[in-house]
Amino acid sequence: MTQVIIHTNSNGGVSVTVPTGEISVQAVLEKDCPAGAIIVDDSTLPQGADAQFFDAWELSGSTVTVNFEKAKAIKLAQFNSKAVEEAQKRQLNTLAGLENTPDDATWSASLTAGRTAIANATTTAELVAI
Amino acid sequence: MAGTIVADTIQDGAGNSTAMDNAIYGSAKAWANFTNSGSSITVRASYNVSSFTFTNAYTFIMNFTNALSDANYVVLGNTGNSGGSTTTGSIGTCTPSNSSFSNKTTTSVTLETVAFNNSNPAYFDNNVVIFR
Numbered sequence: 001m002t003q004v005i006i007h008t009n010s011n012g013g014v015s016v017t018v019p020t021g022e023i024s025v026q027a028v029l030e031k032d033c034p035a036g037a038i039i040v041d042d043s044t045l046p047q048g049a050d051a052q053f054f055d056a057w058e059l060s061g062s063t064v065t066v067n068f069e070k071a072k073a074i075k076l077a078q079f080n081s082k083a084v085e086e087a088q089k090r091q092l093n094t095l096a097g098l099e100n101t102p103d104d105a106t107w108s109a110s111l112t113a114g115r116t117a118i119a120n121a122t123t124t125a126e127l128v129a130i
Numbered sequence: 131m132a133g134t135i136v137a138d139t140i141q142d143g144a145g146n147s148t149a150m151d152n153a154i155y156g157s158a159k160a161w162a163n164f165t166n167s168g169s170s171i172t173v174r175a176s177y178n179v180s181s182f183t184f185t186n187a188y189t190f191i192m193n194f195t196n197a198l199s200d201a202n203y204v205v206l207g208n209t210g211n212s213g214g215s216t217t218t219g220s221i222g223t224c225t226p227s228n229s230s231f232s233n234k235t236t237t238s239v240t241l242e243t244v245a246f247n248n249s250n251p252a253y254f255d256n257n258v259v260i261f262r
Contacts, residue, residue, distance in 0.1 A: 004170075009185055017183040020162070020173045022195045028181045032193040032238070042170065051170070054187045 004045070005029050006059060007037035014057040014064055016045070038062055049124035066124060075127040076118050083111055159203065160194055160260040166243065166253055178260075189242045192258060197236040203262035205234070209243055209253040220244055221256055 056070035
């Protein structure tokens with residue numbers, strides 16, 4: 001088990017400080033962290049799919065949870081970013097006379113399906129699977 | 131044992147010598163080799179680094195154990211992954227967009243990993259070296 005230090009940052013999210021071991025955790029708390037930061041075991045932090053949405057973490061007392069609406073917004077932004085990247089690639093393919101696979105209609109339908117799945121997701125595991 | 135050796139040149143047993151300035155200014159003042167997973171960090175080895183603070187999935191602060199003499203130091207970094215070309219990227223200094231303070235201070239430096247395809251900011255092998 002590894003001890004880390006957590007605090008709520010200026011964005012309302014959670015900052016996690018991981019000591020390297022050169023000095024004690026207590027010394028890191030006093031030297032590198034703001035007032036109010038607390039030492040916790042890293043096993044108490046969100047795990048699995050929840051860990052993939054670090055920017056949606058929120059701290060209440062000594063408990064870190066995932067704000068699911070933030071997680072959905074993060075996933076949608078990632079999804080749209082990849083869609084833009086794919087759209088650019090497909091446009092270049094078209095200009096070069098290359099075939100796009102799948103065809104535009106099928107790809108467009110998959111985007112709609114993906115966004116619907118994100119909107120309807122109820123767990124972070126579902127978001128990760130999209 | 132505390133003490134100070136004052137010399138202009140250092141020399142090994144074979145007669146190879148160098149100016150003391152090379153030893154003082156040519157040696158790394160801090161370095162670290164680590165993995166960032168997007169929510170945690172694993173430090174394999176480090177020197178003069180007390181901790182890393184994650185502020186978001188790809189931005190983190192490298193805190194120095196002992197403060198540097200000033201903030202005019204050099205930050206060298208590279209990053210790599212084992213997952214293929216789509217996850218290649220870089221690591222470097224950055225200035226937090228919501229902050230007025232510099233990304234480099236005598237006690238810490240703010241770093242950011244950036245994927246060339248902007249999709250995967252977590253890297254298996256991050257290397258950062260500080261010279262001053």
